[in-house]
Amino acid sequence: MKPPPASDPSIHQRGQIIVLFVLGLVAMVAMVGLVLDGGDAFAQRRDQQNGADLAAIAGANAYMNASGNVAAKTAAAQSAAQAAATRNRYPNGSNGTTVAVDVGLLSAGARVKVDIGKPHQNNFAPIMGMNTWDVSVTATAIAGTVDTGVGAAPWLMHIDSFNGDGTPKYTVANPQDFGEGNGDYPTGALDISWTDFNGNNNVNTSEVRGIIDGSNVVTATIGFEQYIGQHNQGNHTTLFDDVQQHLHGKVVPVPIVGPGSPNCAAPQQGHQDGCFKGWARFYVISASGGSSKTIRGYFMSNFMASPLTVGECTPQLQAAGTCGVITTSPFGAYVVRLTE
Secondary structure, eight states: OOOOOTTOHHHHHHHHHHHHHHHHHHHHHHHHHHHHHHHHHHHHHHHHHHHHHHHHHHHHHHHHHOOSSHHHHHHHHHHHHHHHHHHTTOOTTSTTOEEEEEEEEETTEEEEEEEEEEEEEOSSGGGGTOOEEEEEEEEEEEEEESOBOTTOOSEEEEGGGBOTTSOBSSOTTSOEEEOSOOSSSOOSTTOEEEOOSOTTSOOOHHHHHHHHHTSSOOOEEEOTTOBOOOSSOOOOTHHHHHHHHHHTTOEEEEEEEEOOOTTSOBTTTTBOOSEEEEEEEEEEEEEEOTTTOEEEEEESSOOBOSOEEESSOOHHHHHHTOTTOOOOOTTSOEEEEEOO
16 A cells, blocks of 8 residues: 655644644643642641741740840840751751741730741742742731720720629629710710820811721720810711720720819810720620611620720830839739731
């Protein structure tokens, strides 16, 4: 049988199939390689995250327990975090590994942030020109005195809500609707008023709404006898619906105010009420705007005549040189905790 002529189209078709097969094989190998390398990279990331978590906790624990001033505590935290990363197979500077430790001062302690980066050596992805992938993780832990109210409610409640011994009049056994007056500051046991934790400016609805939904993070240290009431009396009706949406079913620290000394006054208004006395934990059952304008709930704790710090180290504390100093806790507690 004589061979087909050179112009036979079947010869070209067989050549095309071989080319397509080779291309398909390369694509299949690349896809399988991406899956295998990707899975291995995720496994490395999990292990790397564990190393960062342990390093951050080790740093925070060292800050809490180290003796000396803030500088000495900071150095101890950095050293402990690096040592923990090394123990968990992530020594800084080895095989492209980077371990960065940042110690940020809080109002009565510190935040230790650890970033670990390490390249992942690929086995199959180099076919596609990807020899390595960068894997980076972050972990943060805090250490210090429990003196901070996180997510404090942006409304004031009155000292008359408590008995003379500090116990609340309204507990889970008898929850109440609060909000009978909604003036510049509460004037009775069942009254409330809104605040932005700054007694020197007007309170507006959008500003307080941001505090409620978390988009406006307030950093403020509230001192005894400081006026934190409103400067523009108003119901801010829609804020009650915001409380219902974002805070119902939650426990929030609330500032407690009452009549104060002559030092607690809003000079432009000439009154001496709305003065900070302490704080208490409040459970929000529900809230309603419209015609009722009330927040329903009850107190979860006794009145605490203690300073309330909302957020981190303030410029005032920084200027005073007290940032990072771990002192006796007004709540009898200290914390070393992984936050992220």
